[in-house]
Amino acid sequence: MSALLNVVKRLSTLLAFALSILWLTSASRASAEDVVNGSFEIPVLGSNFKYNPTGTGIGWTFVGGSGIQGNGSAWGATSAPDGVQTAFIQGLGTISQTINFNAGSHTLSVQAARRSGNVPPDGLQPIKVSIDGQQIGSLISPASTGFSPFTIPFSIATSGAHTLSFAGTLAATGEDLSTFIDAVVITGPPQITFGPSDLFPNSFFYVLGTDFGDQAGTINIHFPKGPSTTDLNVPIGQPSSQWWYPGLTGGTVDSALAGVIEQTVDITITTKDGKKSNAWQATFHPRIVAEHLPQSRVTVVACSDGAHMNSCNHIGDESGECPFGFATEGIPPTASDSFGGHHHGCFGISSDSGTDTFSASLNNGWTFESLGFSSTTINFSNGTASTPQTVPALPGATSIKIPVNWHIGATGGFVGYEGNLTITGPKGVSF
């Protein structure tokens, strides 16, 4: 069954990788906020211009004194910074486009220039930029006839369709003021579209997506359940090398990461300019280590009092007196044992049997792995203790009971035993 699951998991991984390649090579690699015809190259106008153009691929809705012009047109604009055409907004003209946005922080960048033939000659046509009618940023008022870049950061509360618009703001009588705009680009919050399903300390992983930016930002792993570590900034790439692309990056989890239990974690990236991505969820598997369970974590559920003296984990009677005396030193368990017991039937007195029961529980992903049991460390006198079978059986249990059956023969004597539990669990996490 587990083999089948492994095959399924492998196939899923291969499929995911194949899909990621397809994703990467397809036109749909563009981010959700891609602006259609952001450089106003459609329709092709040569050195002409057109008010309120419509048609396939134009993307924008032009209203009033707005349209597209080509280099060398009668508008006299400086050459387009992106392609060979720009938009123009004259008077109160507007251009708008409905775009699918992801929620989060965005940046609008646009190139703008004033018209050299404005009336009055030095007049400006400030452009108001809005999302769904709400102005974002300051008015764009290019003072130069050469194109200059403008950026406006803004935020989208809800993913979905929203309308971006540019609108002229001045149309006084006797004035003819225009502004050219070009190279409209919206950079959305980074989106992770593919990432790892499992993470370990020291594991290299990569994430695919959009809008990671040109310069390396940061990769963060959030551990909601901690307990010792809740957030980890992952070094980009493998040690000392920077691996960062606008839609692809990778990092290596700290090899010494400890104090974290197995859990679902959130992987996010933050761009150089501080935009945080959606969370990609993966299962984190901590480094597993083995330890001995200390005696302090074992509870004596029942310590049979069948013999003359009885003790379990040194709880009970260890100082009773037998007619011929007995050695009281070295009664099991020793300090390093997880548990142990001792039953003494004075010589010639008792033939007895009983069952001692111990219990123990673990937390934070720790489980019991094995039980070592010894009844040979002391010189038994007519007594036996059988190797206990834990309930439930090991390994894998997080809570167990350990019944130990003991017996002292007809001529009395004593029995002692000691057990050692090995447990495994996440490194640096208490059990």
Add this chain to the structure above:
Amino acid sequence: MLKARLALSMAALGVASMPLAAQNIVADKLSQPQLMAAVKNASDDTVIEFQGVKKTKAQWRAEEMARSKPTDPAKEKELERERDAQLEARNIQLDKEQDSRIEAENAQATAKFKELARHQRETGSQIGDSRP
């Protein structure tokens, strides 16, 4: 529960305040408290008969103490060292298993990353300042 297996031949057992010298104690029916009191108050040369075997109290005690000798500290230390060694071996094994798995997955992820990075470069997507 405890069963008395010895008896004393003398009725006065258990009441004497001084050690009883040279008195025979014959195993038979006797309650545990009676037996304990009798043997405790007997002198070392008192003969105690148990299941047909006669020995002095001193001889019985020597045998019992020999049989119930305490745990050998040296042997306990050795066992503790063995346990620690086993635990260390287990941790080494766990490390190897985990490192091996992570190494394999890292190699796979790195290869995939390089392939994806090549696609990004070849398709002319915006490549950042730093690249593999």
